[in-house]
Structure formats: C-alpha cells, structure tokens
Amino acid sequence: MNACIFCRIIEGDAPGEIVYRDDLVTAFRDIHPVAPVHVLIVPNQHFTSLNDVKSEDEALAGRMILVARKLAEREGIHKSGYRLIVNTGSHGGQVIPHLHLHLIGGQRMRHPMG
Ligand code: 5GP
Ligand code: ZN
Numbered sequence: 001m002n003a004c005i006f007c008r009i010i011e012g013d014a015p016g017e018i019v020y021r022d023d024l025v026t027a028f029r030d031i032h033p034v035a036p037v038h039v040l041i042v043p044n045q046h047f048t049s050l051n052d053v054k055s056e057d058e059a060l061a062g063r064m065i066l067v068a069r070k071l072a073e074r075e076g077i078h079k080s081g082y083r084l085i086v087n088t089g090s091h092g093g094q095v096i097p098h099l100h101l102h103l104i105g106g107q108r109m110r111h112p113m114g
Contacts (some may be wrong), residue, residue: 001013004046004097004098005096005098006040006042006046006096006098006100007046007098009026009028010026010042010044016028016029017029019039019071019074020041020067020070020071021044022063022067023044024043024044024059024060024063025041025042025043025044025060025063025064025067026041026042026044027039027040027041027042027067027071027103028040028042030102034104035104035105035106035107035109036105036106036107037072037075037077037082037103037104037105037106038102038103038104039068039071039075039102039103040100040101040102040103041064041067041068041071041100041101041103042098042099042100042101043060043064043098043099045060046098047098047099048097048098048099049088049089049094049097049099050086050088050099051088051089052099053099064101065084065101068084068101068103071103072103072105075103075105075106077105077106080105080106081105082103082104082105082106083102083103083104083105083109084101084102084103084104085101085102085104086099086100086101086102087102
C-alpha cells in the first residue's frame with residue numbers, strides 16, 4: 001500500500017471528502033479546517049513538495065491555481081476573498097510530503113504572514 005496519505009486519498013484507498021477531480025489534480029476538504037472553507041488542491045501524481053516541480057510541470061502548476069480559483073467561486077468566497085498557501089519544507093511548515101495548495105476562506109484571515 002502507498003505510504004503517502006494524500007496518494008491514498010486520491011486513489012480512494014483512504015477516506016477523504018473529494019470536491020473536485022480532473023486529469024491533473026484532485027481537491028478534498030482539509031481534515032482539520034482552520035476556516036469555514038479549507039480545501040487542499042493536490043497533484044494526482046506524487047510530488048514531495050514544490051521543490052520537485054520542474055519547468056515541464058508548468059501546466060500542472062497553472063492548473064492548481066486555476067482550480068483553486070474555480071473552487072473559491074463554487075464555495076462562494078471569491079468575492080469576500082481567500083488565501084492560497086503552499087507550505088514548503090521545514091521552515092515553510094510543510095507536514096504532509098505531497099505537494100498541496102491550501103485554499104482558505106470564509107472568514108477574515110487573522111494571522112499575518114511570517
Ligand atoms: P501542511 O502543513 O503540510 O501544509 O498541511 C497539511 C494539511 O493536511 C493540514 O492542514 C492537515 O490538517 C491536513 N491533513 C493531514 N492529514 C490529512 C488527512 O488524512 N486527510 C485530510 N483531508 N487532510 C489531512
Ligand atoms: Zn503522495
């Protein structure tokens with residue numbers, strides 16, 4: 001069995017509330033939401049972090065951002081605003097070693113960045 005929890009969610013081998021899927025990315029709700037809307041947009045292929053993304057993955061990188069925008073609209077937070085975050089590595093606060101884009105919204109962000 002795949003050791004990566006996000007790969008297992010994408011493959012349907014672990015539970016996850018999937019809200020979107022296409023040929024490049026899958027999106028599911030974060031298990032510990034920090035705001036009323038907290039969705040993770042992840043590549044279907046395993047990338048450990050943003051550091052693994054190469055120039056040939058430009059379509060994937062663009063897709064992740066555009067899907068976040070689409071889901072913000074679907075979740076009804078596109079007008080009030082939202083935040084996109086890609087934690088990378090230890091200093092970035094990355095806990096799950098499968099690249100993911102956090103889409104967070106539904107409330108005013110309380111914490112300043114950094
Ligand atoms: P990171 O700190 O790596 O950027 O964020 C990882 C995120 O994944 C956290 O917000 C955490 O709540 C979420 N997470 C961890 N394990 C699971 C899980 O098994 N299922 C889901 N849906 N989210 C998870
Ligand atoms: Zn993975």
